[in-house]
Amino acid sequence: MDIILNGEKKQVHEGLNIAELLTVLNIKTEQVAVELNLAIINKNYYENKILENEDCVEIISFVGGG
């Protein structure tokens, strides 16, 4: 199935949860926040949130800024 990840279409296997997505992407959970279809997902629920076709996922972190 396809999800929209940070604005780009990405193919992922069905049944993937957010914790697994972050692992696949090699992203440290303590440095990011995740939004699923405009709703923020609390870090404690990453494993419970199973992605569905055409879900819109945003993964953000901090970069240099003033």
Place this chain on the structure above:
Amino acid sequence: MTKKEILKIGKYEFSSRLLVGTGKYATFKLMTEALEASGTDCVTVAVRRVNLTDQSKESLLDYIDRKKYKILPNTAACYTVDEAVRTARLAREVGLSDMIKLEVIGDQQTLYPDLTALIEATKILVKEGFTVLPYTSDDLITALRLEDAGAACVMPLGAPIGSGLGIMNLHNIQIIINRLNVPVIVDAGVGTASDVAIAMELGADGVLLNTGIALAKNPVQMAQAMKLACEAGRLAYLSGRIPKKYFEASPSSPETGKIK
């Protein structure tokens, strides 16, 4: 020297009155050295999508010692209340800070803030328990409205972001300092050390800057200059400057006992 002062913004305490940005440095290593030299204990960061195409890129947070620096995420490049609020919520969800440097930009060329949107976003975020540090113009009425809305401090601009023009309207900044009860942090426009000193001499509670250090030819040395200027300006403010005399001089040496 006076005893060590603490700057309080909401529930947070800072030993330095300089808040320093982490943008525009040539390398992360240079940034860490400049932050160290500035003496700051609060650094601003931007909220952006994780780079998924280039995983080799190092993460900013790996270079920021969180025992030493409090993290102040910003809502830079947000143009609406919704965008700014969404960005602030995401920033808090990272789990490192509930402070937010709230920017709602109104104009792309000058990066001047949209003041009505800023007040609205401040109200929403204060209600949600954020410690809100709004970046605003040097307008007294907006500053008062932000204070009423529950902002933890008010951050009027000295000059446009990244312009290096210094404090363009000393009088407006002074009026804001004079009238507000929450701390006033001069944010944006600092070009060199004297700009920081002037803000602090006026009685500002602190100064937030980024470009003035990051794009100096020698950022680490400039960071040190900013630190010294901040301390010098603060001491001068606390010491009580002499009033300005526009029309007469006053000799420093005794007028009696002069040889004849």
